[in-house]
Each structure stands twice: as C-alpha cells, then as structure tokens.
Amino acid sequence: MTYRAPVEDLAFTMRHVAGLEEGIAEGLYPDLSLDLVEQVLEEAGRFASERIAPLNAPGDRAGARFADGEVTTAPGWKDVYRDWTEAGWNALPCDPEWGGQGLPSLVQTACVEFWNAACMSFALGPLLTAGAVEAITTHASEDLKRRYLAKLVSGEWMGTMNLTEPQAGSDLNAVRTRAERADDGTYRITGSKIFITYGEHDLTENIVHLVLARLPDAPPGTRGLSLFLVPKFLVNDDGSLGARNDVRCHSIEHKLGIHASPTCTMVYGDAGGAVGWLVGEENRGLACMFTMMNNARLAVGTQGVAIADRAYQQALSYARERRQGRAPGAAAGEGMSPLVLHPDVQRMLLTMKAMTHAARGICLMTAAAIDRGRLSGDAEARRRGHELASLLTPVAKAFSTDIGCEVASLGVQVHGGMGFVEETGAAQHLRDARIAPIYEGTNGIQAIDLVMRKLPLSDGATVRGAIADMRKVGARLVASRDEAFGASAARMREAVDALDDATSFLLKALAGNSSADVLAAATPYLRLFGIAQGGTALAKAALAASEARAAGDTNPAHAGRIALARFFAENIATGARGLAQTVMAGASALADAEAALAG
Amino acid sequence: MTYRAPVEDLAFTMRHVAGLEEGIAEGLYPDLSLDLVEQVLEEAGRFASERIAPLNAPGDRAGARFADGEVTTAPGWKDVYRDWTEAGWNALPCDPEWGGQGLPSLVQTACVEFWNAACMSFALGPLLTAGAVEAITTHASEDLKRRYLAKLVSGEWMGTMNLTEPQAGSDLNAVRTRAERADDGTYRITGSKIFITYGEHDLTENIVHLVLARLPDAPPGTRGLSLFLVPKFLVNDDGSLGARNDVRCHSIEHKLGIHASPTCTMVYGDAGGAVGWLVGEENRGLACMFTMMNNARLAVGTQGVAIADRAYQQALSYARERRQGRAPGAAAGEGMSPLVLHPDVQRMLLTMKAMTHAARGICLMTAAAIDRGRLSGDAEARRRGHELASLLTPVAKAFSTDIGCEVASLGVQVHGGMGFVEETGAAQHLRDARIAPIYEGTNGIQAIDLVMRKLPLSDGATVRGAIADMRKVGARLVASRDEAFGASAARMREAVDALDDATSFLLKALAGNSSADVLAAATPYLRLFGIAQGGTALAKAALAASEARAAGDTNPAHAGRIALARFFAENIATGARGLAQTVMAGASALADAEAALAG
Structure with a gap:
C-alpha cells in the first residue's frame, strides 16, 4: 500500500491535543462519541488508502487533458469520485437540511488530511466545493439553496471559486469582471478568470461557479465586489438541467505539480453575458468570499500536513528497505545497514515526522476552535472560539504548507539519486506540495493577516490567551518526572518565552502605529508562532502518552510520542x-532593502 | 536578457573576500592581474548570458532524447557547445602542457558559476569532463595522457565519472563492476553503472569514461577498487578513432529536473568486455576518484550558487514589474505598487540574495584555498591551504546546494500563482536545483565528512584557524564606525561564538570517541558553519565597501553590500x-529515534 491513513494518530491528536474529549464531555458535540469518530476515521482512511491513493501517480503522469473547451480527468477518476460521493464523504461537514451529515470541522479536517494525502489533485475539487457549499449556505437566497445545495452537498455537482484575474492575483481591488443587472432579477457576467481549480471537468454533469464581479455603479476597490452564482448549465425549476450557460474553459495550465487537477482560464460572457444570481447583497461579495476562504485556508493547511505525511511514509519505507554503508554500532559481519539506522537519515526522518505532527496538531486545534466558535452554547465561549480560530487559521495555513514543502524536499533527499527520478514518486510530492504556500492567499499574506488583523483581536487578549495555554502545557512538562522528555521543558519554555517577547514587541508596535516594523516581522513571526504552537501540540500529545504509560499502558506508540x-x-x-531576534529587529531589517536589492 | 552574469560582484568578491589581491601581491598568481581577471569574467559572462542562457528553458522542454542506444541533445546544443569549446572555455583551468590555459581554481569557479547559472544541464557535461581531466592529469600514464588529454582539454571529447551501481549508491564498498586483466596490459570491463551524467550524447565524437571496477583478486571494500579509462571509441596511435568499444547506453532517466542533461544507465561488456586502461595503480582507484570528486564537489556547490542567482534575478525582475496591492507609504493616487515595495516580498528577495552571496563567498574562498594549496611557494602555506580547502569543501558543496533549493523555492513564491506555471520558468530552477544536494556525495555525506574527517585535521588547528579568521572580520565590524552596519557586529559575534562552542563540543566528542554525538550533530553543524562562514564573507565584502565609501567612492553597490x-x-x-544548541544536544537528539519513527 502506498499510503496508510494514520487513523490512530489522528484520533489520539483529536482527543488529547485538540480537545475532542472535553468537547464531547461539555456537550459541544452532542451527536459524537469517541467510538463514532474512530469509526468514521477508519472508514475514511480505508477509502483514502485503498481507492484514492492508487490514483495519485498515474494521475500525475496522465494529467487532466484539455481539448475543444472540455477537460478530461485522468483514467479511473470518474469511478472513484462517484463511489466516494455515493459513500457520503462529500456531505460529511454539510448541513443536514441539505443532505449533509453535519459532522464538525474537527472530524472533517481529519478526513480532509486523508483525502489529500491519498491524492491532492483528487481532493482539491471537493475542497473547493465545500467552500462553495458554505458560502451558499450562509449567504444565498432560499431559492438558490433549494436549487443548488442538495446536489453540491451530495457531490453530484461540484463548485468553484472564481477570484483571480490576470491583473488581480492577491489584490482583489483590481477585479474587473463585470456584472449587469437583467430585468428578471438575474445578472449578466462578463470577464475572464484565471487559475480556476476544477473550472471545467467531466466528473459531474454540472459545475457551480461562484464569481466575484463588479456592478456598473459599484464603488471602486473591494467594497464594490459582489458574488454571483454562475452554473455551467442553468437549472430548471424541477431541478433538471437547462440551457448551457455563457461560460467556457479557454485553456488549462501546464503546472509544476497537481497535474491531474485542472487549473482553468474561464471566460464568461462571450455570447453576451453568463447568467448569474447574486449571492448575499450587492457590493458585499468580499464578506461572502471570506466565508469560503477561511474554510479553504484551514483545508489548504491540512493539505500541507497531508502531503508531508505521504512523503514521510514513503521516505521511511524506503529508508527501512534500502541498505547503504554501515551504521554506527553495526557488527562487521552484517553487511550494509538499512538507511534508517544512519544518524543523518534518522535526523531527516525525525524532522519530517516532527514537523508533520506539529502542523497536524495546529490544524486540528484550529478546527476545534472553529467548532467551539460555532457550536458552543455559551456566547462568550463562541466569541473566544471564533477569535482563536481567526488567530490560528493563518498559522495553520502558512506554517503547515511551508513545512509541507520542506518535508517533501527532505523526502526526496532521503531517497538519494532515486528521489530525483520521477518513477520513484518522491519528487511528485515536492511538486504537488509547492502550490499550497501560494494559493488561498500566499503565505506572505497569511503572515500579514496574522500580525495586522489577528494580533489586535480583543486588544491582544486572544494571542495572550493562546500563549498562556502554551505555558500551561509547559508547566506540565516541568512537573513531569518522565525522564524520556530530556530537555523538552527547558527548550519549550525558551521557545514560548521567545514568542512572548516577539508578541509584546509587535503589540507595542501596533499600538504605536509602527506598521513598518510589524510588516517587516510578519513572516518570521508566523514561523515562530508555528514552532511554539506546534511544539506545544507535540508536548500535549507526549504528556498524554506519558500519563498513559505511567498508568500501565504498554502501547509502544506512547514512547514514540x-x-x-x-x-x-x-x-x-x-x-x-x-526568530524572535529577527522579529524584534523590526523594520531596520528591511531599512536599506532598496540599496541591497539594487546592486 | 534572461540572465545577466554578475561580473562586478564576482570580481569584487574574489578581490575582497577570497583574497585575489593578496594572492597577486604575494606572487601566488604570477600570470594574473586584476585587469586580466575582469576581462576573462566579462567575456565568460557575455558568452553565458548571450549564448548559453537561451538554451535553458527550451532545453528543459525538449530534454535529452534516447533511442536505439543513442542520445540526442536538445536543439541548438551542438552549435553552442562547439562555439564554447572553440572559444577555449573548456580549457580554462587545465594544464598548459595539454593545451589548457592554466588559470587558477578561483577564476575557474567564477566561470563555472556563470555557465551553470546560464544553463545547469549544459554546464554539467564540462563539469564532469573537468574532473576526468584532473584525474587523468594526476594519475594516468604518459601514454594515456598523450592519447586523451589534449582532446578532453579542448572539449573535442567529453569525460564521465562512473561510480554508482544499483546496489551501490553512496556506498562504494558495494561496487561490483568487474575488470579482468588482458594479455596486452589492458583490462576487460563488465558491469552496469547508473546515473551516469552525459554517459552518451551527440555533442562530441568520443566520450571517455572513467570507471570504478574490481579486479578478480582485489580485496573487498573500497580498497579493492581500481579506476579504468574506457573510451566509447578506441583511439589509434595517430589519435584517430578506432573501433567502437563494448560499452553502450541502455536508457536515460526521466527526472524531476535537468531534463536536458542525459542521465544514463551504462552497460559495459555485453560482448565480452569493454577495453579499459588502468588509471593509477591497481586497487588504488578510490584515491584517483577522490581527485575527481573534490574538484567536482566545489563545482557542484557552485551550481547551488548559480541556480540561486538565476532564480533571484528572475524573481527580482518579476517583483519590479508586477504590481499588486498598495505598499506601505505609497500615496493613494499611485494605484498598485510593484511587488518589490512590499515588505514581505523584500524579505524574500533579500533572503534569496543574502543566501546566494554568502554561498558565493564560501565557494570562492574554497577555490582560493585550493589555489594556495597548489601554488604557494611555501610548503607550510601549501599544507595549510590544502587543509583549509579540505575543511571548506563539504561546506561549499552542502551549504550552497541547500540554499540553492531554498532560494529557488522562494523564487517560485515571489511569483505567486505564476511561479507554479511551468512557462514562467521559476519552477524549472527549483526542479534543477533539487539534484545538487544529492549528487557528488549527498549533503548528509558532506556533513559527516566535515565532522568526522575535516574537524580533526591538524588536531583541530585547521578549524580553529578558520574560526580565528572569522573573529578577525568580527573585530573589524566592531571597529567600524559605519552606522549602516546596524547590529551586524553583535549578531555576527553571537554566530561565531555559537560555532566556536559547537566546534569545541565536537572536538571533545571526537577526542572521547563519542562518534554517536558527532554523527548526530553533523547536519546542523554544517549549516551553522555555513552561516558563520557565509556571514563573515558578506561582512568582509561590506567592510571593503564601507572603506571604499569612506574614501569617497560613490558607487551605489557599496551601500548595497x-x-x-x-x-x-x-x-x-x-x-x-x-543550531549550536541542537549540535550540543548530541546523540540524545536521536536517542529514541527508533521509537519515534516506529509509531
């Protein structure tokens, strides 16, 4: 098997790091039990490993094919997609009113990891569909919901997000796609969108595009954006498909990775305007888009974890089989030692695994905070959950996708020369991983979001609370008498101290309107946050393992944690x-950037 | 122009960081002047930028093609290769006795950067040929030299290195290729070699393979390896080509990058044995191979610098043109700002440039040490030069190629979504860069070489001397009154202190035979060394710039440095x-590796 879904670790991390157990005990998840969660994960893991994972390498080789405006997915994809939706997996997180299973973000995030580890190109379509479902559920009219949601929830149709235009990548102020009001209350959409994931394909008979566009009388900038639902085929009142809409796929991109995921240039309104329906209010499109994006940002962070875990599993397996040289301590008569016994290879594999599990912890903690923000019976707890989720989302997205690339690159390195040969598969993970720091808001944008918009939440109390929680875990490390922790307590305390200092520096700079200092520090601060939060997540898991061991549990996974x-x-x-030193160097670090770049 | 050779910076770094000026003053380079060096760099830079660089993207798309045992290089390659050799560039570092120009390693290393930045796939063939020339020059019989060297030096023929076999990647103990003595003093070679760069191609009419093989009565392990020269076509006494030898290319690899460089599986002896000639002595092949490898390791490190600079140039150019959002301080009416004015983009570009220039400094310092080890009139100076070169070579190779990947990855990131689209070209740099940490000894092997074999040189005096030289530069930073240095002196002092502490720890561990501690620390120690040495190189350049500025030189490049x-x-x-903390954690860092990886 090329991918084994880490069901046990996900369940353990959900319980002991992300607070699933407390959530259940508190009544946050009235329909969940630990058994049910494990059962869902088992089933999802089986489908991911057995059905989706085998698509990954052949899909990379075949790619999505474009001809005459149509996209053909790689061989076998239609069948697996149909079986996956029929098994109900697409509906997992959705509102039961529309056929969803209503499972919380925590469970969905675990499953999203499995789908993406099995095949990132395959899982991307449903990832975007989930965002579309959420935007429609939250913002669209009852008529649109009735007409579209059930089929998007079931996966019979897929959804897309249409933001980017050639001149407007990260900067939505520059969106030019036009929307004109028609007499019947609908709109006519005209313009081009690029980098549209699954903008066209043959997996479903209809595709529901959510499109940011600008009304003729709209104010400039992002306050003049409206969101429109533009189906590939219009939908009749009885739910059957009507006329082909005036939207077409012009071409698909030739990309570094995720070859099997079609990245489309979409053209709206060649024949006078695509028919669109307003989602939410006019000129409030950005708010609707953010609903989709926050969902998608955690999911993309989870892609980073997923591809990292896949790369790690492959590297570990290779390192156990491949023999080279003699490891320290190996007896003379043993011949060559497995790579996994060489210290420098162990360091690479441990770095891969530690980074992956740290990011997994962050993503699951973010999901749990989202759940608390939505599901808690207490308004203040909801507010705090929502703010914690807001704080952690950019960290989950950027830290996880950065380490996704780093881990995949180490995976190539562990394979040596074989890693550079495409047939091995290690290189595909690196190629696939490389998109995740870019899309759904580049990691630079995530870092800016973290320092400029998230640190000020509740006047800094939200980030202070997150750090205080890290310190509580640190105190438990200090109190632990388990010698297997080595210098963990000291090193984690130093890391959290460093984060604390850097945070104080930035909060002060924000209060003093020194935005140059704050912006210059954004990226190293996000990394620092990820290290402190991720290390804390690992420590929480390890403390739970240590307690279990002390209570007589002999599961060897505990020592590993x-x-x-x-x-x-x-x-x-x-x-x-x-990193804290660098943060606190502030804008001086970039003071002479112009001169330094000019030479 | 897609690549502009950084002639001014190379010349400046050679002068002020690598000691070209002192070398000339001391008589180390009797035939060189600063003017001559600049003239050579200008010409090389022009050829690289104008003729070789345009091959890079088309070569990536076309790749090298294999059919019926023959390899066809990409369109245009034969012409450029012919012109390049006819202009004498292949002969640059070679012995004038065989038609070389006898220029020192320092000048050659600068040119190697240009060739590889222009097109790594193109430059790889000559890189290997240079290693073959050096091995033959140093170890082969006069007859072999007369028969082969002139044409290898001119580039009419190319050379290869044949080490790797399927079961013997990094571990040459496992080499199985056989050599049998023939009655005429030649040998018959039988076996397969993999990953042979330019093992077959159409650029030259003959190809000279250097092949590691084992005689029937050889002792086991690397002490039983002999090196053989095995030409594709036998060479008659008059220098004309004779019969086709019993060696063929079985296939080429489908790789992540360097598509235009054929990576061949070579089969020797299908028809009874390829005719080979011994290079050096029987069973002393490893020593000969090391001659080639040390040369090649610095060259591969230089590839890391080269690809990093190419990626940086492309990213900077894009960031100057592409407008997105509004940079801090931009006036409201200006519209979108160029990416290069956004702080997080500046940080990426500065990181790219700083890493690239640090690695460049290390590579050129290594080349200068090689020159001193060869050319100094004083035996003790030669010994010290040789040892410093030995110390720095693994750092030059591993640090530079690691940052090559990191910088190329940042280059993709600066381009945003466009970076992931292959047409942009940013992704090719990442794909190409990824091989360099693997070949010519993986970076893990470089790190082990550094800590196990290089730190003990002269009982630690060599590394101590290198650190003392860093401190001298640090003292000049402290003494400088140029406020533009900011906290450079303090930060560099802390970095060198950290290296010093880590070095003391490792020397003590080596003395105490704690090889587990040393091996566990190898990779972070090499990175630490690279940071301290690279930062010192940048500081040296900056001090020279500061002095020039104080003396009234208004060149804006000085402020940039x-x-x-x-x-x-x-x-x-x-x-x-x-990093020092991690080094000094020693083997405890990996103590429970088995448990941690098992979970």
Missing part, C-alpha cells in the same frame, strides 16, 4: 530565539 | 545559537 516531542523541542524549537 | 551583510547578520545569522 514522547521521543518525537523531545526531538522537536531539542532540534526545532531551538530556532525560536533567533 | 553593507545592507546585505546587515540583513544576513540580523535575519539569518540569528539562527546560529539555536
């Missing part, structure tokens, strides 16, 4: 103080 | 202390 947290603390968290 | 050194010190050197 402690060793992994220790490796992270002693080898990765050690970078925290240097 | 100071700003770049400062950026490195305040943003990258800050990672040094954490």
Whole structure:
C-alpha cells in the first residue's frame, strides 16, 4: 500500500491535543462519541488508502487533458469520485437540511488530511466545493439553496471559486469582471478568470461557479465586489438541467505539480453575458468570499500536513528497505545497514515526522476552535472560539504548507539519486506540495493577516490567551518526572518565552502605529508562532502518552510520542530565539532593502 | 536578457573576500592581474548570458532524447557547445602542457558559476569532463595522457565519472563492476553503472569514461577498487578513432529536473568486455576518484550558487514589474505598487540574495584555498591551504546546494500563482536545483565528512584557524564606525561564538570517541558553519565597501553590500545559537529515534 491513513494518530491528536474529549464531555458535540469518530476515521482512511491513493501517480503522469473547451480527468477518476460521493464523504461537514451529515470541522479536517494525502489533485475539487457549499449556505437566497445545495452537498455537482484575474492575483481591488443587472432579477457576467481549480471537468454533469464581479455603479476597490452564482448549465425549476450557460474553459495550465487537477482560464460572457444570481447583497461579495476562504485556508493547511505525511511514509519505507554503508554500532559481519539506522537519515526522518505532527496538531486545534466558535452554547465561549480560530487559521495555513514543502524536499533527499527520478514518486510530492504556500492567499499574506488583523483581536487578549495555554502545557512538562522528555521543558519554555517577547514587541508596535516594523516581522513571526504552537501540540500529545504509560499502558506508540516531542523541542524549537531576534529587529531589517536589492 | 552574469560582484568578491589581491601581491598568481581577471569574467559572462542562457528553458522542454542506444541533445546544443569549446572555455583551468590555459581554481569557479547559472544541464557535461581531466592529469600514464588529454582539454571529447551501481549508491564498498586483466596490459570491463551524467550524447565524437571496477583478486571494500579509462571509441596511435568499444547506453532517466542533461544507465561488456586502461595503480582507484570528486564537489556547490542567482534575478525582475496591492507609504493616487515595495516580498528577495552571496563567498574562498594549496611557494602555506580547502569543501558543496533549493523555492513564491506555471520558468530552477544536494556525495555525506574527517585535521588547528579568521572580520565590524552596519557586529559575534562552542563540543566528542554525538550533530553543524562562514564573507565584502565609501567612492553597490551583510547578520545569522544548541544536544537528539519513527 502506498499510503496508510494514520487513523490512530489522528484520533489520539483529536482527543488529547485538540480537545475532542472535553468537547464531547461539555456537550459541544452532542451527536459524537469517541467510538463514532474512530469509526468514521477508519472508514475514511480505508477509502483514502485503498481507492484514492492508487490514483495519485498515474494521475500525475496522465494529467487532466484539455481539448475543444472540455477537460478530461485522468483514467479511473470518474469511478472513484462517484463511489466516494455515493459513500457520503462529500456531505460529511454539510448541513443536514441539505443532505449533509453535519459532522464538525474537527472530524472533517481529519478526513480532509486523508483525502489529500491519498491524492491532492483528487481532493482539491471537493475542497473547493465545500467552500462553495458554505458560502451558499450562509449567504444565498432560499431559492438558490433549494436549487443548488442538495446536489453540491451530495457531490453530484461540484463548485468553484472564481477570484483571480490576470491583473488581480492577491489584490482583489483590481477585479474587473463585470456584472449587469437583467430585468428578471438575474445578472449578466462578463470577464475572464484565471487559475480556476476544477473550472471545467467531466466528473459531474454540472459545475457551480461562484464569481466575484463588479456592478456598473459599484464603488471602486473591494467594497464594490459582489458574488454571483454562475452554473455551467442553468437549472430548471424541477431541478433538471437547462440551457448551457455563457461560460467556457479557454485553456488549462501546464503546472509544476497537481497535474491531474485542472487549473482553468474561464471566460464568461462571450455570447453576451453568463447568467448569474447574486449571492448575499450587492457590493458585499468580499464578506461572502471570506466565508469560503477561511474554510479553504484551514483545508489548504491540512493539505500541507497531508502531503508531508505521504512523503514521510514513503521516505521511511524506503529508508527501512534500502541498505547503504554501515551504521554506527553495526557488527562487521552484517553487511550494509538499512538507511534508517544512519544518524543523518534518522535526523531527516525525525524532522519530517516532527514537523508533520506539529502542523497536524495546529490544524486540528484550529478546527476545534472553529467548532467551539460555532457550536458552543455559551456566547462568550463562541466569541473566544471564533477569535482563536481567526488567530490560528493563518498559522495553520502558512506554517503547515511551508513545512509541507520542506518535508517533501527532505523526502526526496532521503531517497538519494532515486528521489530525483520521477518513477520513484518522491519528487511528485515536492511538486504537488509547492502550490499550497501560494494559493488561498500566499503565505506572505497569511503572515500579514496574522500580525495586522489577528494580533489586535480583543486588544491582544486572544494571542495572550493562546500563549498562556502554551505555558500551561509547559508547566506540565516541568512537573513531569518522565525522564524520556530530556530537555523538552527547558527548550519549550525558551521557545514560548521567545514568542512572548516577539508578541509584546509587535503589540507595542501596533499600538504605536509602527506598521513598518510589524510588516517587516510578519513572516518570521508566523514561523515562530508555528514552532511554539506546534511544539506545544507535540508536548500535549507526549504528556498524554506519558500519563498513559505511567498508568500501565504498554502501547509502544506512547514512547514514540514522547521521543518525537523531545526531538522537536531539542532540534526545532531551538530556532525560536533567533526568530524572535529577527522579529524584534523590526523594520531596520528591511531599512536599506532598496540599496541591497539594487546592486 | 534572461540572465545577466554578475561580473562586478564576482570580481569584487574574489578581490575582497577570497583574497585575489593578496594572492597577486604575494606572487601566488604570477600570470594574473586584476585587469586580466575582469576581462576573462566579462567575456565568460557575455558568452553565458548571450549564448548559453537561451538554451535553458527550451532545453528543459525538449530534454535529452534516447533511442536505439543513442542520445540526442536538445536543439541548438551542438552549435553552442562547439562555439564554447572553440572559444577555449573548456580549457580554462587545465594544464598548459595539454593545451589548457592554466588559470587558477578561483577564476575557474567564477566561470563555472556563470555557465551553470546560464544553463545547469549544459554546464554539467564540462563539469564532469573537468574532473576526468584532473584525474587523468594526476594519475594516468604518459601514454594515456598523450592519447586523451589534449582532446578532453579542448572539449573535442567529453569525460564521465562512473561510480554508482544499483546496489551501490553512496556506498562504494558495494561496487561490483568487474575488470579482468588482458594479455596486452589492458583490462576487460563488465558491469552496469547508473546515473551516469552525459554517459552518451551527440555533442562530441568520443566520450571517455572513467570507471570504478574490481579486479578478480582485489580485496573487498573500497580498497579493492581500481579506476579504468574506457573510451566509447578506441583511439589509434595517430589519435584517430578506432573501433567502437563494448560499452553502450541502455536508457536515460526521466527526472524531476535537468531534463536536458542525459542521465544514463551504462552497460559495459555485453560482448565480452569493454577495453579499459588502468588509471593509477591497481586497487588504488578510490584515491584517483577522490581527485575527481573534490574538484567536482566545489563545482557542484557552485551550481547551488548559480541556480540561486538565476532564480533571484528572475524573481527580482518579476517583483519590479508586477504590481499588486498598495505598499506601505505609497500615496493613494499611485494605484498598485510593484511587488518589490512590499515588505514581505523584500524579505524574500533579500533572503534569496543574502543566501546566494554568502554561498558565493564560501565557494570562492574554497577555490582560493585550493589555489594556495597548489601554488604557494611555501610548503607550510601549501599544507595549510590544502587543509583549509579540505575543511571548506563539504561546506561549499552542502551549504550552497541547500540554499540553492531554498532560494529557488522562494523564487517560485515571489511569483505567486505564476511561479507554479511551468512557462514562467521559476519552477524549472527549483526542479534543477533539487539534484545538487544529492549528487557528488549527498549533503548528509558532506556533513559527516566535515565532522568526522575535516574537524580533526591538524588536531583541530585547521578549524580553529578558520574560526580565528572569522573573529578577525568580527573585530573589524566592531571597529567600524559605519552606522549602516546596524547590529551586524553583535549578531555576527553571537554566530561565531555559537560555532566556536559547537566546534569545541565536537572536538571533545571526537577526542572521547563519542562518534554517536558527532554523527548526530553533523547536519546542523554544517549549516551553522555555513552561516558563520557565509556571514563573515558578506561582512568582509561590506567592510571593503564601507572603506571604499569612506574614501569617497560613490558607487551605489557599496551601500548595497553593507545592507546585505546587515540583513544576513540580523535575519539569518540569528539562527546560529539555536543550531549550536541542537549540535550540543548530541546523540540524545536521536536517542529514541527508533521509537519515534516506529509509531
């Protein structure tokens, strides 16, 4: 098997790091039990490993094919997609009113990891559909919901997000696609959109595009954007498909990775205007889009974890089989040792695993915060959950996708020369991983979002609370008498101290309107946050493992969790103080950027 | 122009960082003047930019093609290769006795950067040929030299290195290719070699393979390896080509990058044995191979610098043209700002440039040490030069190729979505860069070489001397009154202190035979060394710039050099202390690796 879904670790992390157990105990998840969650994960993991994972390498080779305005997905994809939707997986997080299963973000995030680890190109379509479902559920009229939601929830149709235009990548102020009011209350959409994931394909008979466009009398900038639902085929009142709409796929991109996911240039209104329906209010499109984007940002962060885990599994398997040289301590008569016994290979594999699990912890904690923000019975708890989710989302997106690339690159390295040969498959993970730091808001934009918009939440109390929670875990490390933790407590304390100092510096700079300092520090601060939060997540898992071991549980995974947290603390968290120094250098770090770049 | 050879910076770095000026003053380079060096760099830079660089993207798309045992290079390659050799560039570093120009390693390394930045796939063939020339020059019989060297030096023929076999990647103990003695003093070679760069191609009419093989009565392990020269076509006494030898290309690899460089599986002896000639002595092949490898390791490090600079140039150019959003301080009426004015983009570009220039400094310092080890009139100076070159070579190879990948990855990121589209070209740099940490000894092997074999040189005096030289530069930073240095002196001092502490730890561990501690620390120690040495190189350049400025030189490049050194010190050197902590955690970092990986 090329991918084994890490069901046990996901369940453990959900319970002991992301607070599933407390959530159930508090009544946050009235319909969930630990057994049910494990059952869902088992089933999802099986489908991902057995059905989706085999699509990954052939899909990369075949790619999505474009001809005459139509996109053909790779061989086998239609069948697996049909079976996947028929098994109900697309409906997992959706509102039961429209046929969804209503499972919380925490469970969905675990499953999203499995789908993406199995095949990122395959999972991308449903990822975008989930965002469309959420935007329509939250903002669209009852008529639109009735007409579209059930089939999007079931997966019979797929959804897309149409933001980017050639002149407007990250900057939505520059969107030019036009929307004109028609007499019947609908709109006519005209313009081009680029980089539209699954903008055209043969997996479903209809595709529902959500399109940002500008009304003739709209104010300039993002306050003049409206969101429109533009189906590929119009939908009759009885739900049957009507006329082909005036939207077509002009071409698809030739990309570094995710070859099997069609990235489309879409043209709206060649024949006078595509028929569109307003979602939400006129000129309030950005708010609707953010509904989709926040959902998608956590999902993209989870893609980083997913591809990292896939790359790690493959590298570990290779390192156990491949023999080269003699490892320290190997007896003379043993011949060549497996790579996995060489210290430098162990370091690579441990770095891969520690980074992956740290990012997994962050993503699941973010999902749990989203759930608390939605589901808690207490308004203040909802507010705090929502703010924590807002704080953690850019970290989950950017830290996880950065380490996704780093881990995939290490995966190539573990394979040596074989890693550079495409047939091995290690290189595909690196190629696929590389998109995730770019789309759904580049990681630079995530970092700016973190420092400029998220640190000020509740006057800094939200980030202070997150740091205080890290310190509580740190205190438990100090109190632990388990010697297997090594210097974990000291190193994690230094890391959280560093984050604390850097946070104080930035909050002060924000209060003093020194936005140059804050912007210059954004990227190293996000990394620092990820290291402290991710190390804390590993430590939480390790403390739970240590307690279980002390209580007589002999599961060998427990020793592994402690060793992994220790490796992270002693080898990765050690970078925290240097990052804080860099943050606190502030704008001076970039003061002479012009001169330095000019030479 | 897609690539502009950084002639001015190379000349400046050679003079002020690598000691070209002192070398000339001391008589180390009797035939060189600064003018001559600049003239050579100008000409090389022009050829690289105008003739070779245009091959890069089309070569990536076309790739090298294999059919019926023959390899066809990409369109245009034969012409450019012919012109390049006819202009004498292949002969640059070679012995004048065989038609070479006898220029030192320092000049050659600068040119190697240009060729590889222009097109890594193109430059790889000559890189291997240079290694073959050096091995033959140093170890082969006069007859072999007379028969082969002149044409290899001119580039009429190319050379290859044949080490790797399917079961013997990094571990040459496992080489199985057989050599049998023939009655006429030649040998018959039988076996398969994989990953042979330019093992077959149509650029030259003959190809000279250097092949590691084992005699029937050879001792096991690397002490039983002999090196053989195996030409594609036998060479008659008059220098004309004779019979086709019993060696063929079985296939070429489908790789992540360097598509235009054929990576061949070579089969020797299908028809009874390829005719080979011994190079050096029987069973002493490894020593000969090391002659080639040390040369090649610095060249591969230089490839890391080269691809990084190419990626940086492209990213900077894009960031100057592409407008998105409004940069801090931009006036309201200006519309969208160029990317280059956004702080997070500046940070990416500065990181790219600072890493690239740091690695360039290390590579040129290594080349200068090689020159001193060969050319100094004083035996003790030669010994010290040789040892310093030995110390720095693994750092030059591994640090530079690691940052090559990191910089190329940032180059993709600067381009946003466009970076992921292959047509842009940014992704090719990442794909090409990824091989360099793997071949010519993986970077893990470089790190082990550094800590296990290079730190103990002269009982640690060599590394101590290198650190003492860093401190001298640090003292000059402290003494400088140029405020543009910011906190450079403090940050660099902390970085060198960290290296010093880590070095003491490792020397003590080596003395105490704690090889587990040393091996576990190898990779972070090499990175730490690279940061301290690279930051020192930037500081040296900046100090020279500051002095020139104080003397009234208004060249704006001077301000840029100071700003770049400062950026490195305040943003990258800050990672040094954490790396030292990790080094000094020693083997405990990997103590429970088995448990941590098992879960």
